[in-house]
Amino acid sequence: MENPILKVSNLTVAFGKEIVIDNLDFEIQKGDVLAVIGPNGAGKTTLFKALLGMIPYRGTVAWAAGVRIGYVPQRMEIETDVPLTVYEFLALRQSAGFSREKAEEAVASVLLPKEILNSGLGSVSVGQRQRILIAWALLGKPSVLLFDEPTADIDIRGQESIYQLLHHLQDKYNFTVILISHDLNIVYKYAEQVLCLNRQKICFGPPAEVLSPEQMQHLYGGEHAFYHHLGQHGHQH
């Protein structure tokens, strides 16, 4: 049995007294597509930050040797009038050896026309910007891709095309993909494994097993109320 490409054990992340991720264990194999689902505030983006090593945590996050991680964030903190062209944005990544050809290849790989290189990053559509973020991550030649809500703010047709793009890239490069998504429909179609996260691991397994009404109630309804002690004043936890 191959070593997992990622093994997370007893992961706990706390900000001050607030426990955001509580004792999480899971592992994935190379080439898997894992979807992380859960209500807002359940710790999904925090999980990514821990996987990237950006924030302190307890427990272990063990990536296989030689793994290169590409990260595609949910939204960039960018005003729409910041002067930065798409080409310049892609060029920010490489210090040497970046050329117009490489930039054209990069946008072509996410099915965008090369003319977009001259547009301002703030003036392209949300869907286009999402693809550009993907192109940016791909420039690092990653073996693992972390997508945080890749289809937030995009309309239905745009969402489908983003996921088709991911599927196409996945087929071509056999990435290991971890994606955070609220879109259960898309999760069902494209993910091989699903991690239900609401501070703790609520479920883990293939979508068909995991996306049942009982599990969803548990993930989105039950546990959440439990943590907030609604109507349970005076009880010791």
Next chain:
Amino acid sequence: MGVSIAVAASLLGVFAILKRMSLVGDALSHVALPGIALALFFKINPFVGALAILLLAVIGIWFLEYRSQLSVDTIVGVFFTASLALGALFIPEFELLEALFGDISQVSNFDVILSVIFSLFLIIVLIAVHKKLALHMVSQEMAYSAGVRPKTLEFIYLMLFALGVALGIRFVGALLMGALIIIPAAAAKNVAKSLQGFMVLSSLFGAVSAVSGIYLAQIFHSAPGPIFILAGSVIFIISLGWRILVKR
């Protein structure tokens, strides 16, 4: 000399605006005042005094930023606005006006050479790290995933910022220093469509304002600092017009 300082400052301004640190230059320049006071008291070069205390202040900010959850803005605002009063109390009166508003005509040749060298140093380093800086400001997480370490970069930036403020105080004084950094960059932002354009235009506007400031000051026998700021503001207003009329 004024030109090189102005160019250095305007380049800094590009990143200050990107990072929403627009008011930091202002507050930070107030910190310099006690430094100048101490320098004058001990009869050392005021530039050195200003630089020393600015470097200390900047290290303090950098340290606090990672300890507390406060933003640089808040820390600087809270801790350092009182410095202006402190400095003003201790600087002898005849030096005070110069410290507050700057006066290039009083500098020695040695100072000029030193300032130009420092400005060039600042410009070179800023250009060298500008890609990492821009990336860091666009998205900390993406920058991190590409190997940019936030703490180190912030430190370098803040150090450069301190140097820029120390240099600029000579030219425009502690009160107007913030404007030296921000105004050319703000004007450039209205016009530029690319990062390269942003940086070039910011430096250009800074240089033009500096030259007009010095030239007009000689004609009217006044301090160049305030004139520079006004020239910069005129450029900004023009750029605003450009943005409204053309950029849409």
